[in-house]
Amino acid sequence: MAAAGWLLAACGEPIVARSPEALYALAQQQIANASYSPAADTLARVVLAGPESAPARRARVLRLALLGGMARGYQQVGESYLAGSKSAGAAAYASQMRTIALDYFGRARGSSLEMMDALDRMLREPASPLSGADISLAAAAAERAVLAQVRQGQWVEDAIRLRAERAEVGEQVREMLAGFAGTGGKEVDPAALYLAAARELLTLSGIFGPEGLREPRSLRLYHERALQLAERAGELAAGRPPLLEESARLQALCRDALKKQ
Numbered sequence: 001m002a003a004a005g006w007l008l009a010a011c012g013e014p015i016v017a018r019s020p021e022a023l024y025a026l027a028q029q030q031i032a033n034a035s036y037s038p039a040a041d042t043l044a045r046v047v048l049a050g051p052e053s054a055p056a057r058r059a060r061v062l063r064l065a066l067l068g069g070m071a072r073g074y075q076q077v078g079e080s081y082l083a084g085s086k087s088a089g090a091a092a093y094a095s096q097m098r099t100i101a102l103d104y105f106g107r108a109r110g111s112s113l114e115m116m117d118a119l120d121r122m123l124r125e126p127a128s129p130l131s132g133a134d135i136s137l138a139a140a141a142a143e144r145a146v147l148a149q150v151r152q153g154q155w156v157e158d159a160i161r162l163r164a165e166r167a168e169v170g171e172q173v174r175e176m177l178a179g180f181a182g183t184g185g186k187e188v189d190p191a192a193l194y195l196a197a198a199r200e201l202l203t204l205s206g207i208f209g210p211e212g213l214r215e216p217r218s219l220r221l222y223h224e225r226a227l228q229l230a231e232r233a234g235e236l237a238a239g240r241p242p243l244l245e246e247s248a249r250l251q252a253l254c255r256d257a258l259k260k261q
Helices: 020-032 036-049 054-085 094-124 141-151 158-181 190-208 216-236 241-259
Strands: 006-008 014-016
Touching (some): 158 190, 190 241
C-alpha cells in the first residue's frame, strides 16, 4: 500500500501517502497490528508533516498514550518476571527470569524517557488544542492472564510471552487515553492529561529501585518531572475541585519522596 504511494480515506478519496492524514492512518493500522514502536515513530512524523493539522493534534495525544502505555506495559511484564524469579516454583529459571525482568525495565525506561521529552515540549510550547484519538485495540484478557502464571514462577515460551507483552501494552494504552480524557468523554482535558502523566511517572519510578535498575538519579528525575506535571495540572484546573485535589495529592507524594532521597 505504501509502495503505491496512496492510502484511501474512509470516504473513498485518495490521500497522498506522506500527508498527515495518511501517516495517521498508517499509525492506527500499526497500533491495531500491535506494532507499537513503529507506530510511535509514525505519529512523530505526523506532527512534523503538519504541526497545526487536525491529525497532528490527535497524534500528539496518541503518541503520549502509546509511549506511556508501552512503558507501563513493559514495567508490568518486568514486575511479573521479577516476582516469578523469587517464587519457589522458579528454582530452575530464577536467573533467566530476573534477566528478562531487567530487560523489560530497561525498555520501560526508554519509552518513558521519550514520553517525558514529548511532555517537556508541550510544557514549553503551548500547542494548538489537543484532540482525542480513536484506535482499535482488541481485548486480550487471556493473553494478559499468562502474566499471573509467570508471577507464580512458571516458565513460558517466547511466543506466549510476546503475546502477553503486546496485550499488556494495549491495555495500558487504553487506560492512558481514558485518563487523558478525564470526565470529558473522548476530548482531551489538558489538566487531566498532565495528572495522568504525573501518575504514570510516579508509577514508573519503581523500575529504578533496589530490585530493579538501581538508578537513584533517575528515581529523583522521575519524581521531579511528576511534580512539575502535577503543578502544571493544578494551574489548568482552576475551579474544578476534584482535579485540584488530585494535583495537591500528587504534589505532596512527589515532595515527600524527594525529601527521602
